[in-house]
Each structure stands twice: as structure tokens, then as C-alpha cells.
Amino acid sequence: MELLQLLVGGVAQGCVYGLIALGFVLIYKATEMVNFAQGDLMMLGSFVALTFIGTMGMNYWLGLLVAALAMAVFGYLLDAIVLRRIIGQPQFAVVILTISIGFLFRSAAGFIWGHETQNFPETPFTNRVIDAGGVILSLEHLSIIAGTLILAGLLYLFFNFTRLGNAMQAASQNQLAAYYMGVPVKHINSLIWALSAIVATIAGVLFAPVSLVDPSNGFYGIKAFAAAVIGGFGSLIGTVLGGLIIGVSETMAARYLPPGFKEIVAYLIMLGVLIVRPHGLFSTLQRKKV
Amino acid sequence: MTLTETRTDAVAPSASAAPRRQADAPALFEADDISIAFGGIKAVDGVTFDVAAGEIFAIVGPNGAGKSTIFNLISRIYEPTGGRLTFQGQDITNVPPHTIARRGIARTFQNIELFEHATVLDNLLIGRHCRAKPNIFAEMLFTPGVRRRELEHREAVEEVIDFLDLANYRDQRISGLPYGVRKVVELARALCARPKLLLLDEPASGLNTEETEEVAFWIDDIKNDLGITVIMIEHDMSLVSAVSNRVLALNNGRTLALGTPSEVQSNPAVIEAYLGGEAP
């Protein structure tokens, strides 16, 4: 019983990692940029939602929607104003740029909302549990899992059955060809940033009741990296799976292994994967052509 | 007169004569039935050829025929799925890639792979790497021995700079050089390794007619003055027929024809592959 409860907690945690990692992967596939500020986007999203729901007293669902839209605009502008400028520069420049942007976000959040950890206001899932035959499952955890499933499903439908989704896929596979075919690649890339900001916001809001809201929540992004790497920076499903692997093993490590392992088990798994498959598990990345 | 010199003299033909390699002279380089497949697609499929010392050997074929793949197999960037590569009588099919240069094979790349943020001089000095025996502790102290060897490398590099007329660009960074000069620098860098076999991947691509003529002279000089055997991939048939002794024509990873430039050019299969129509 205890194991099952742990498992649900682990899966919920893993879903959050998976969602942040999804943001990385969306952006990476479209622009080959790795956004080290993705965790900080999630943090910003949860603060924005906190403002709408907590401070301004909006309804939870409305607040979530408005926050997601606000962050989408923010993500779009972030790409259009800042990141687009360094396309073509070495990846290293992107790494440094996004790390610094993460730093900026963190101190901006500190300026605006203060550096103290804040409680997220009551949600439809707060303090409610389901008793499934002796197993007590918290609704907060279940809502994260359900939210992730729904979001993953929507993304799948979006990429496979909408014009815009198809255009995004085309642009991420071959930008030049997509450009010649009349796909507005720059606009599409900014939209991808908007999309991944939405995903980050939803992750942040779902996670907020469990994690509380704090400017340093962006550091969860580092662990989400492990998820993305395990997933191979490629398929959406692989990425969510990577998140689940990390989340579950972390929860298990906290329970059954000596203290300290909880913090590093994600990295140990990731390093293990990288040693066996230097390009990730489900990767299609290969050597440059000469 | 030593044995090697005799052989070089015997085989080094003028461009017009271009005889076949004598069967009795041992080849400098041999590729025996080499193949490689990428995800089920055979990029090179059972290609066999040999190159004699002192020869200029050209590989031609349409895009995607597997020409560059053969070079990448020789420099051991790719693992062949079958076949054998022999250089100077030694099997090099499975040796580590960084030992190829020391054995005497140097190359250039189709899309110029120079060290962008270093000067021409530094690029050429890196070309000497396979002739250097670095000792990191001595280097950190920059002992007189290191200094002396640096001067030796520099002299070797200056010979190449003289040979290819690069003195004007010596201290310039690659990132500021025009395309044509970069091609020459890459050739120079390969020569700095003092190779016995030089692989040139499209030496004339992107060059104008004058520059192409210059390349033709240089390839001739490389063979005659430096005694280096050359394998080159080239699209420009006028350059191929001007300098090469024998030509290998590929299509879809397979051998179409192998022979003198005129033989290959009149081969019906080659004409069909190039023009996509019936041979006359």
C-alpha cells in the first residue's frame, strides 16, 4: 500500500519534470537551442498565476487560462526580441544566454514577488483525497497526472492534426526547406517559445500546491534536463517517460536509500544513460556530415 | 638510385600518356570490396580499386554516388561494413582514425574544415601535429627542446607556404579569408603533414577558371616535385582529364567504370549515369 502511494507521488513528481522537459524538447527540436531557463519560465508562470488567482481573486481555471496566455505572449516576445538574434551562433552562446536569462528571471521574481516562499491559494484539489481501497491518494497528485495526460494528448493532436502543428513539425525538421515552402519560420519559432511557455505555466500551476511558490523553483529545471536527456531530446513521449523515470526513482530513493541520494539519483541515472548512449536513449542525433 | 625512386620514375606518366598501372608494381593504396551502409542504404557497395605510387587517381560520379564516403572510410571516420583497406602493404581497415595521418595519408574536405579562429600559420602548424611528439610537461616549461622543435616545425611549414605562395596570408585569421584562399590553406595544411598519399575532396569546387587552372598546376607539382600520390574527387571533368592518370566512376555506391580519363568518359554506363539517357 505504502509502495503504491509512493508510486503515485513519484509519478506526479515525474509528470512535472516531464512537462518542464517537454518545454526544452519543443524548443530544441524547433530551433536547436537548449533553453536553460525553462525551469525559470515555470517559476514565473506559477507566480503570474498566483497573482491572478491569489492577489486578484480570480477563479482557479480562469486564472490558469489568463496566466498561460500572459506567459505565451511573454515567451513569444522573449524569442522575437532576444533569442532570435543569436541564431547561427555556436550552441555555447545559447547555453550562456539562457542561463543568464534564468538568472534574470529569478531576480526579477524576487524583486516583484519577494524572496519568501509563498503558499498557493486553495485550488479545487486542495486537501482532498481519494480512498481507493485503503490507498489514500491525494487529489493534488492525481490532478498533476491527469493534467499531464491531457496536455500530452492535446499536444499530440495539435502536432498531427492542425495546420499550425504541421508547419511547426516541418520547420523543426528542415528550416530552410520549410522557409522555401512558404512557412514563416521566424514566426513559427516564436510560437514554439510561446507554446513551451504555456506548457511551463501549466506545469508550474499544477505543481504549485505541492512545491509552493518560490523564485528558486527554477532549479527544478536542472532535474528536468535529466528527464530530457534520458528521453533523448527527441520524442514527446520519450521525454514524458524520462520525467516519470526520474520522478519515481527520486521518490523511491528518498524512502529507501540513505539521505542525499534523493538529490542526485536523477543525475546518476542520466550520467549512466549518457555513458551507454552518448546521444540519449531515443536519439536520432548523429555525427556532422563532412 | 633506390628502389622507390625507380618505381616512381617508372610509373609517373605524363598526363597525356596515362597508361594503366603495371600489374607487377605493388600498389601504394588498395581498397578491396569495401562497403558501408547507413540504415539499410548502401552508400558504398563493393568498390575495389588500387592506386600506384606516383599516380593521380580521380573519383567521379554524380552527387550521392558515395565519393566522399570513400574518403571518410579511408580516414576512418566511418566504420566499413565490409572489405579491406590497405596502405603500403599494411591493413588499415580497423586502425584508430588519428593514426592515419602519421601513416602518411592526409586529406582535405569538401566543405573546408579549417580551424576558423586560428591564423593561417597556426592552421599549418597543426598540420604538423602527426610529426610532433608533444610532451606536456616540457611544453608548460617551454624547454629549449620544445623551442627547437617548434623552429623545426616552423621551417617545414614555411616550405609549404613558399610552395603554395601563402606568405601574404601567414598571420591572418581564417575567418577573414576569401573562399579561394581557404581552399589553398587547407591544401597546405594537408601538405604540412608530409603525406605519401593525399586525398583531395573537390579541390576545384567553387573556384573560377583561373583558380582551377592554378589548382591543376599545383596538383601536378605535388606529384612531380613532392612525389606525393593523389586521390581526388572532382566534378570538373576538364581538370580530371588534365591531371589524372586513371579515373574511377561511381554511381549509387557501385563502380561504373575504371580506366583512363578518355576511356571512362566514353563509357556508355557513365554517359547514361550523367545524362540520364541512352548511350550513343
Place this chain on the structure above:
Amino acid sequence: MRILFKTSYLDDIRLFQHSGQVFWYGLLTVGLLLAPFVLGDFYVGELSYVFVLAIAGVGLMLLIGYTGLVSLGHGAFMAIGAYTNTYLITKGVPFLIAFPAAGLAALLAGVLIAVPANRMTGIYLAIATLAFSQIVEQLVIRWESVTRGFQGMPVPAPELFGHALARPWEFYYFCLAVLILVVLAAINLTRSPTGRAMVAIRDSEISAQSLGVNLVQYKTIAFALSAGITGLGGALLGHKMRFISPDAFNILLSIQLLLMVVVGGLGSIHGAILGAIFVGGLPQAIALMRDYLPPTIARTPGLEPGLFGVVMVSVVLFEPLGIYGRWLKIKAFFDYFPIYRRATFKRQRSYLKTERVR
């Protein structure tokens, strides 16, 4: 503008290219040697802090700026250096043995991380080094018998031949000496085959390999050397702070080191040192600025990382060559005045360099 008349190949491998350089670097050395006589203890201490950062920065520069391998976890090597040094000293090992041993321990850790790192490229390497630093951080927190965990450890003053370098100016001279030795070693390396092989790996692995550079060997050397030098810096940082605890070596330190090499200017030793001056001096600048800022902003704890963020973003966007690159441009402007062209340093615009195979 100075026109150099070279008469021997030796002219190109000399440490100083012309008498002007000898003069300016000589003046700098004299200035640094005299500084403790002029400056107060506080500024002498700050300068030694800059030297310590510069030592670590030179280490990281060899890896990132010369070999092109990104490390987001170099703080971990500083931690290894600091803890090894302190632990050995508290166990009674003389400083003159403990200090090189600290470098050696970090060097071995560098070799350890190089083994998996050699198989990775670009972004995977960056993430792996980040993971490595997190693992080391946990190790430092949990291995209490050696590191005393969160309690931290006091670090005694370094002792040379029975004399403790307790006063700021004594420590200052020691750091300066170490820095000069490290810089000389690094410069010597960069004008030798090993340094050129590193540059070759940075600019094109594939052609480096085809010219006979053993990628695995040289990447390992770069990691090891870089980690070792950074470890020495870490040992000195411990002495500078007089007290070490896990939170002194967290990810922020790694990012600070990264900031140093980027802001200073990648690919030059000058860059590492200018970056160290910048990172070491920024807190002082902020402290001075605080007096002029409204108190609500000045009191915010996140000000420093935020400013780091702003500076890094602007450097990447507007001056990718860093402070040293800017200096070269200014120098070129006056050297070639009035015929300087704005395009002299302009790089060719390259569109989306992909590493994917289509």
C-alpha cells in the same frame, strides 16, 4: 601603429612580441608588487580574491576557450581542491604538500569526468558537467567524516617553511606567484603542439582527427589540466575565505566561473584575467552603487545574480568576444586611425549551424 620587423622564426614564439609589451607587462608586475605598500588590507584582500578567481578562470579558459568543451560544473573542482587542501592540512600535512595534492585530486576528478565526457558533445557535455557538480555538492554535504557537512570547516592560514601567511599581504604575494606561474604554464602550452591540438579540437574535431590529433587523449588532457588548475584556485579560495562549507561551492560558483571566461573574452588568457577582475570587482561596484539606489532595490538579495544575468545577456548579444575583444577593437581603431573599418572584426553571418544529419 607599430610595424614589426621579424628577422627570425623565434620572433613569433617569443613570450613578448616587442619592447612595448615588455614595458607594459613589466610596469604591471612592478605595480602589483608595490600594491600592498600603497593599498589598505581590505583592497589587498580583494586583489588576492581576484588572483584566486583568475587562477580558476585560466583553468576553465583552457577547457572552454581553447578546447571548446563547455563545463557548467567547474565549481565542483574548486570544491574538491578546497576540501582536499583543508582536510590534509588539518591532518597535519604541510601546506606545500597539501596544496599540490589539492590540484592533483581535482586533476584526477577531471580525468574521471573526462571518461564519459569524451563521448559526448555540445549540450550533453554541458548537462553532464552540471550533473557532476550536483553530485559532488551532495558528496560534500553528506561525507561528514571528511567535510563536516553543513557545519563547514575553518581553514588555517597557509604555512610556508614554518611561517604562516596570516597577514593579507603575505597571502597576496603567494596568490600572485601562483597566478604568474599558472599563466606562464598556460601561455607556454598554447604556443606548443598540445595547445594547438586543443584549438584544433575546438574549431573542427573531424579535421583535427584527420591530422593525427587523438581526440580522446587531448580532451582528457584538457579536462585534467583545467580541473587541476581550478582545483588549485579552489584551495586558495578556501584560504581566502578562511572557512569552507558546501554552499560556498554551489552552482552559483560554477556560473560565476563561466561568466568570467565569457565576459573576459573566450579564447585568450587575457580574457580569463579580465573576467576575474570583473567578477571580483562587481560586488564592490554594487556596494558602491547601493548608496545611490533607492533602498528597496539596494536591499534586495537577488541584486548580484540579477546583474550577472544582465551583463551576461548583453555580452552574448552585443560583444561575443568579451572585454578582451572590445579592447582589441579599440586598439585596432587607434592603430589604424583614420582608416579603421567597422567591419574589421565582423564575423561572417552563419545561419543555423546544424549538428543534425538530415
